[in-house]
Amino acid sequence: MKALIQYISTILQGLLTLVKGMAVTGHYFFRPKLITTQQYPENRQTLKMFDRFRGEVIMPHDENNHHKCTGCGICEMNCPNGSIEIITKMIETPEGKKKKVIDKHIYHLGMCTLCNLCVKACPTGAIVMGQKFEHAVWDRTQLTKVLNQPGSELMKDVKE
Amino acid sequence: MSNNLQDKIETQEYIVNMGPQHPSTHGVLRLMVNLEGEIVKNVDPVVGYIHSGIEKMTESLAYPQIIHLTDRMDYLSAHMNNEAVALCIENALQVEVSDRVKVIRTLMAELQRLASHQLWWCVMGMDMGALTTFFYGLRDREMILDIFEETCGARLTLNYSTPGGVMFDLHPNFQKRVKEFTKYFRKVLPEYNQLLTGNVIFKERTVGLGPLSKEDAIAYGVTGPTGRASGFACDVRKHNPYSAYDRVQFNEILRTDGDTFGRYQARIDEMYESLNIIDQLIDNIPEGDYQAKMKGVIKLPEGEFYQRVETARGELGVYILSDGKKNPYRVKFRSPVFSNLWVLNHLIKGQKIADLVAVMSTLDLVIPDIDR
Incomplete structure (x- = not known):
């Protein structure tokens, strides 16, 4: 019982x-x-990432197609996995002096771990972290980007 | 008749491969399970399927660059891994970081511990067949990840600690958000108990399963909540305080039962303790620099350096052997999950195969931390 x-x-x-x-x-x-939590694909129009969100490395240009990159290569040295390649060229200034400027700032997004070390190390603040996060592409060659726009120049007030 | 038949039937042990693609191993862990009928005779974990060579890679990297790789070891306690390497480098250089950095690191570590335990709770429920817990745990974890995203810039691979400080200062919204979160989570945490802890099916499956004695825990080097559930006082935060743990009051969760349910309860209790630590620190974050002045190229003096921290899974040790150059000569990580994994065979021997999943989920395995 x-x-x-x-x-x-x-x-x-x-x-x-x-x-x-x-x-x-x-x-x-x-x-x-x-x-x-979030209805992600539906809220794409209103979705705003946080300011510090690390999505990709970008190089902001102003309206005159000027950037702040001097081509010093410090970001390349600080990158742990070789995502950044700096190619420089020599040009002649109007005063007749020879000067080293940036030719191509190549950024391999496919290799990048978004650790922020390059942005932190940049002495002129030329590269920053962008908020874009939808990076899917059909072909991985599209993940290799040239950050400085064609025909762009160094800003005048940037110290080298 | 039936007795005769049973005598005639020959049984034999056979081996079942669980993994490396099994969902409840939480990663690419392969378990060779030696079975006799449904009884587990022997479990042989085979590791190395996600070996990423982090220790070897660090030998060719400069010291600040090492830190971002440790995110990828135990990705659920990424901040504690970062902190361990940063503390080790700071100890070697004898750099004194400001109080602000110490408090920030402690806060972040406790938030990370909460996030990790939340994820563990929801996948533990899912392993036992309760899908509901998975959604509820992830919903709460989302709030912590948002806090991380706002301050550190990433949700999982934070890379927030640097040698001599932290990457960014705290975001102005940080205090408000954390307070919101702790208030909310204190309200939600009893729901966890209501859903899973008190559940009769869950209790039937976990109470008394896979007991681990204190002596065995020490012998196997089991640390973290898994070890503390068996009564092994191994909390590095308490016994060897680093960062700001010496200025907060908290209890080390020690239990005596040491079974699967005890390990479960230890982690639930740790969530309350983490909330306590956050509450004590969040209102008085001291002012100061968030980054101490460091040299451009960090070179450690010649010698051996060791630092241990308490991650969400146990004790993480970082050993750096330096020859005075800008790269370390050798780095070794004593990862908690690697040590905890090998007690699995001891716990599960003689139990049913269905219990293997339950025991495994309370060990809280993260596979990249095993292989690194």
């Missing part, structure tokens, strides 16, 4: 714990807003 009572009471206790759990799920069943 005692065993029977214990048997039934364990079943009832088990049912009680199940009901307790179901109370939580039932609570959220009628309040779906409390349980969802």
Whole structure:
């Protein structure tokens, strides 16, 4: 008899714990807003990433197609996995002096681990982290980018 | 008749491969399970499927560059891994970081521990067949990841600690968001217990399963909540305080049962402790520099340096052997999950194969930390 009572009471206790759990799920069943996080593909228009979000390395240009990169190569040295290649060229200034300027700032997004060391090391603030995060492409050669725009020049007030 | 039949049937042990593509191993871990019927005779973990050579790679990198690789070891406690390497370099150079940095690091580490335990809780439920917990745990984890994203710029691979400080100063919204989160999470945490801890099916499957004695825990080097559930006082935060852990009051969660349910309960209790630590620190973050002045090229003096921290899974040790150059000569990580994994055979021997998943999920395995 005692065993029977214990048997039934364990079943009832088990049912009680199940009901307790179901109370939580039932609570959220009628309040779906409390349980969802983000409706991602639908909210693409309004989705704004945080300012510091590290999506890719970009080089901002002003309206005159000027950037701040002097081609010093410090970002290339600080990159842990060789994602950045700096190619410089020699030009002759109007005063007749020879000067080293940036030819191509090549950035391999496919290799980049987005560690922020290059941005932190850049002495002129020429490269920053962009907020774009949808990087899927059909061909991996598209992940190799040239950050300085064609025909762009160094800003005038940037110290070298 | 039936007895005769049973005598005639010959049984034999056979080997089942669990993994490397099995969902409940949480990664590419291969378990060679030696079975007799449904009884597990022996489990032989085969590791190395995601070996990424982080220790070897560090030998060709400069010291600040090492840190971002450690994100990828135990990605659920990325900040603690970063902190361990940063502390080791700071100890070697004898650089004193400001109080602000110490408090920031501690706050981030505790948030990371909460996020890690939340994820562990939801996948533990899922391993046992309760999909609901998976959604609830991830929902709460999302709030912490947003805090990380706002301050550190990344959600998982934070790379936030640098030698001598942290990468960015705290975001102005940080305090407000963390307070919001702790208030919310204190309200939600009892729901976790209501959903899973008290559940009769869950208890039937976990209580008394895979007991680990204190002596065995010490012998196998099991640390973290797994070891503390067996009564092994191994909390580095308490016994060897680093960063700002010496200025906060918290309890080391020690339990005596040491079974699967005990390990589960230890982690749930640790979440409350982490919330306590955050509450003590969040209102009085001291002012100061967030980055100490460091040389452009960091060179460690010749010698051996060791630093240990408490990650969400146990004790992480970083050993750096330096020959005075800008790259380390050798780096060794004593990773917690690697040590915890090898106790699995001891825990599961003689149990049913269905219990293997339950025992494994309370060990809280992260496979890249095993292989690194």
